[in-house]
Amino acid sequence: MKPGSPTAPSAPLRSRDSAPRPEGPAPAVELSGVVRKFGTVTAVDGLDLTMDPGTVLALLGPNGAGKTTTVEMCEGFAGPDAGTVRVLGLDPVRDAARLKPRIGVMLQGGGAYPGARAGEMLHLVASYSAHPLDPRWLVSVLGLENSLRTPYRRLSGGQQQRLALACAIVGRPELVFLDEPTAGLDAQARNVVWELVDALRRDGVSILLTTHLMDEAEQLADRVVIVDHGRAVASGSPTELTTGAGRRRITFTAPPRLDVAAIGACLPGDARVAEPAPGRYTVSGEATPRVVAALTGWCVDNDVLLAGLSTAKRSLEDVFLELTGRELRA
Numbered sequence: 237m238k239p240g241s242p243t244a245p246s247a248p249l250r251s252r253d254s255a256p257r258p259e260g261p262a263p264a265v266e267l268s269g270v271v272r273k274f275g276t277v278t279a280v281d282g283l284d285l286t287m288d289p290g291t292v293l294a295l296l297g298p299n300g301a302g303k304t305t306t307v308e309m310c311e312g313f314a315g316p317d318a319g320t321v322r323v324l325g326l327d328p329v330r331d332a333a334r335l336k337p338r339i340g341v342m343l344q345g346g347g348a349y350p351g352a353r354a355g356e357m358l359h360l361v362a363s364y365s366a367h368p369l370d371p372r373w374l375v376s377v378l379g380l381e382n383s384l385r386t387p388y389r390r391l392s393g394g395q396q397q398r399l400a401l402a403c404a405i406v407g408r409p410e411l412v413f414l415d416e417p418t419a420g421l422d423a424q425a426r427n428v429v430w431e432l433v434d435a436l437r438r439d440g441v442s443i444l445l446t447t448h449l450m451d452e453a454e455q456l457a458d459r460v461v462i463v464d465h466g467r468a469v470a471s472g473s474p475t476e477l478t479t480g481a482g483r484r485r486i487t488f489t490a491p492p493r494l495d496v497a498a499i500g501a502c503l504p505g506d507a508r509v510a511e512p513a514p515g516r517y518t519v520s521g522e523a524t525p526r527v528v529a530a531l532t533g534w535c536v537d538n539d540v541l542l543a544g545l546s547t548a549k550r551s552l553e554d555v556f557l558e559l560t561g562r563e564l565r566a
């Protein structure tokens with residue numbers, strides 16, 4: 237949360253339950269070999285994942301990657317077909333009664349009573365908690381003052397999203413699940429949500445969020461797990477994933493179907509060129525002036541005009557493309 241921000245949370249967010257437990261801190265979330273099938277569709281396919289307490293972990297992946305299914309198993313809505321799921325050291329299905337007071341859940345689509353007014357809903361959810369946050373403070377931070385008397389079904393999509401977030405955190409959970417928390421929000425509302433997530437993290441709350449927005453994952457997460465077809469294809473901090481231990485890579489755009497083997501043969505060292513998507517190329521190995529000169533030299537010799545060339549830090553989108561050969565938004 238930026239200093240001086242008019243929406244800066246000032247109320248204590250820390251869970252009353254967040255003091256170290258005698259048995260030592262269990263991982264906030266631990267999945268081991270988790271499989272979940274729907275008929276012939278394998279939504280989650282052998283997923284391993286460990287999330288440290290007090291951190292923000294983003295599950296990043298395209299539509300249908302298995303993010304929501306994974307989160308729903310953590311929330312105890314369904315058990316896995318194989319493997320184990322542990323949340324705060326507990327089995328979310330078997331130990332649901334012990335776990336529910338310690339977690340907050342923001343569902344895609346809200347999971348609300350359609351006729352209830354926004355203010356009634358928030359106060360109802362707050363009443364389930366022994367030590368809730370002040371609902372008036374949350375309403376103010378999330379800009380919901382003018383929506384309190386509006387029935388849930390009449391709220392705009394963005395207002396429903398913000399109310400769902402307020403309901404997820406009003407009980408001071410130790411761990412919050414946020415499924416696509418900024419889907420459908422405008423830039424201003426998205427920033428408010430990002431700032432609130434940041435404030436929760438600073439107060440020691442663990443947050444598992446799903447997103448298909450690279451900038452959201454980069455901005456919020458301590459650790460990103462890139463998911464595709466129900467599997468983790470890469471994980472690490474945003475910096476680790478985008479810089480690959482500090483190295484910069486060359487990417488370039490040019491007409492599709494260039495002879496990548498021929499280009500690679502002109503480059504110094506063992507650099508290889510790949511075309512993971514039509515017209516988008518990557519060069520393996522570290523970007524150096526000699527590699528750039530050799531690449532542009534090949535273009536001169538072959539009358540190829542580059543549309544773009546970058547030696548900047550890779551984005552998570554680039555990382556996903558390199559790993560899967562597909563665009564993250566596809």
Ligand SMILES: Nc1ncnc2c1ncn2[C@@H]1O[C@H](COP(=O)(O)OP(=O)(O)OP(=O)(O)O)[C@@H](O)[C@H]1O
Binds near residue numbers: 277298
């Ligand atoms: N209840 C269900 N019945 C049948 N198939 C399902 C069910 N829930 C999920 N699936 C399928 O499982 C796969 C993973 O879906 P899931 O919703 O977990 O992906 P996701 O990564 O959250 O996608 P999105 O970003 O679109 O929400 C998809 O192929 C989806 O169609």
